[in-house]
Amino acid sequence: MVVMSKRVKTFEVIFSDPSKTFYCSGDKVAGKILVEVAEVTRVSAMKVLGVGCAKVEYAKGKQKCREENEYLRYEEVVQLDDQPADHDGSVILRPGNKYEYMFGFELPQQGQIVSSYKGKFGYVQYYVKAFMERPAQPALECMKHFEVEEPLDVNTPDLLSPTGGMKEKKVTCMFIPDGQVSLNAKIDRKGFCEGEDICICAKFENTCSRIVVPKAAIISKHTYQANGRTKVFRQKLSSVRGNHIISGMCDAWQGKTIRVPKIKPSMLGCNIIRVEYALMIYMHIPGSEKLILELPLVIGTAGLGSRTNSMSSTDGSVSNASASWVSLRMPSAPPSYCDVTRDCRLDQPLTPLLNDYDGDDSPIFMHASAFQFPNLPAYSEVDEEFSGNAHMLQVC
Template sequence: MVAMTKRVKLFQIVFNDPSKTFYCSGDKVAGKIVVEVNDITRVSAMRVLGIGCAKVNYAKGKQRCRQEIDYLKYEEVVHLDDHPADTDGSVILRPGNKYEYTFGFELPQQGQLVSSYEGKFGSVQYYVKALMERASQPVLECKKTFDVEEPLDVNTPDLLSPAGGMKEKKVTCMFIPDGQVSLNAKIERQGFCEGEEILIDAKFENTCSRIVVPKAAIVAKHTYQANGHTKVFTQKLSSVRGNHIISGMCDAWLGKTIRVPKIKPSILGCRIIRVEYALMIYMHIPGSEKLVLELPLVIGTVPYSGLSSRSNSMSSQESTASNSWVSLRMPSSCPPSYCDVTRDTRLDQPLTPLLDDYDGGDSPIFMNSPQFTFPPLPPYSEVEEECNGNSHGNAHMLPVY
């Protein structure tokens, strides 16, 4: 922020490293205050403040809920280097010159700060403010914000532990029981970073008469507290869906993936603002409320350092698929005889729409009869095979496969 008046041409704060995107606890925030004037100006003092504050502000009925927490309070009087000062400490600035006041201070150690945040009903902001005190003149001020991102390592034992659960729900139609739906899901760990993929293992079962749709989504939960009141704001960030499950059927996800989008890390150490994430796995049931299972997530800044879970899962699935394919290729009985084989065995049916998915803008659901194709006919040739010595000249016609 640049402040200018009739007498002051330029008054701004410049950081030493303008390309630095964020600061962490223990880092040094350093820079200079640049001043240019149009007229001769006497500056009594130049003060620098480092401020960090969490604020919550929202309305609840006719009551205004406000609360603040300070995380950074720093103040220093800075001086011009190699510039004469009067006995009272004031200096005279003249037009045509550029004056620079240098400053620097360290941020508190880890555990004493909270990451920067800008939300719907609150914020966590850090900034440097400069105050120019002039004789018989109003105090002139300018400020410049900077971001703080506290490190959050997802490689801790708690965040590397898996999470899972099971939910079921009885479905009714006009107060008449209509079966139930159930889901059982788990994830391999709870800590993730931006861009990583979450692998979901889940099983869905549908015994009601309706067609249900399994889905998963990453949701954010923002909690604001002020004056003894709590306000919660939730937001869906990204989602995936599975196949429709008809009545009496079940489906399974083996390592289905959902990518963590570009989002701010979790904020867990602030008393008035809390940002939490969850993986919501649910089943959409037409005409009824969803069946929802929420698994906790923590979004960190230090990525997972172990082996790629995606690679392990894919290799496991490939191994399983390979074994299944081998078992399919090995026949358990003799090839079919000619009398059992028909020339045209495919059943072609038109696509039949079943229902609309009321939980999104997806295409209508269609059902198509599966295609059955028997393997090609085995090669056939006639050979003569001699029997035992008692039957000379006799031969049997045998098919060769």
């Protein structure tokens, strides 16, 4: 934000490293205040203010709920190095010149600052604001925001430990017992980064008369606190589903995966805004409330732990191994049509499925989705002679 006048042509905040996308705790925020004037202007003082604050604001009926926390407060009066000042500290700026006021300050240490955030009912923002004070005239001001991202390491023993749980529910129909459903699930760890796959091992049992569908989803939970009140905003980010389970049957997931989407890391250090994530494993029961098991997740900043690097190195070694096999030019077996159709059946079962309703009052009816087998896979064989000349043989 820049407030200009006819006398001032340019008045803006410029950071020393414009390509830097975010800062961490302990980093130095440095830059300059660039000023150009259209006519002779006397500046009595140039002040720089660095601010970082969290703010929550929402309405609860007729009551306005508002709360603020401050994480950064920096103030400084900056001077021009090569410009002589009068006895009162003021300087005269003349047209045709560019004047640069340098500033710099350090962010608080880890644990005393939180990441930038913008949500439905609150935000955490950081900015640098400059004030140009002039005699007998209102002060001019300009402001520029910068992002802060606190590192969150998910390679701690607590976040690397597995977690799981079990839930069961008795189902009734018109107050008459109708059996029960149960689920037992676990994951190998609680800490993940963006783009990683969560492997789910779960068992689902259905002894009621209805057809149930097991599902899993990554959800976010944003908690806002103001004036002693709490407001929670939940959102589903990504989801997967399994095959339907008829009465008297069970199903098991052995390493079913769901990928962590592009999301902000967990924010656990702010007193008035909290961002948490969970893996929700549940069973959709027509005509009844869902059976839900929530496993807590902590989303960390990418590139901190050795797991991401080891994954990339593993991928690289696999690709190198594949390249070495290709260099041998050994003929490979043609793809199996059975494998192709089996994969398709896993993605889209041949048997009818219940409509994908997540509401509590979803109707009980079947919906048969259309299914078509794919065409036979095309392939070719390479017949290599000792001389190294390869002849392509078309297979019909």
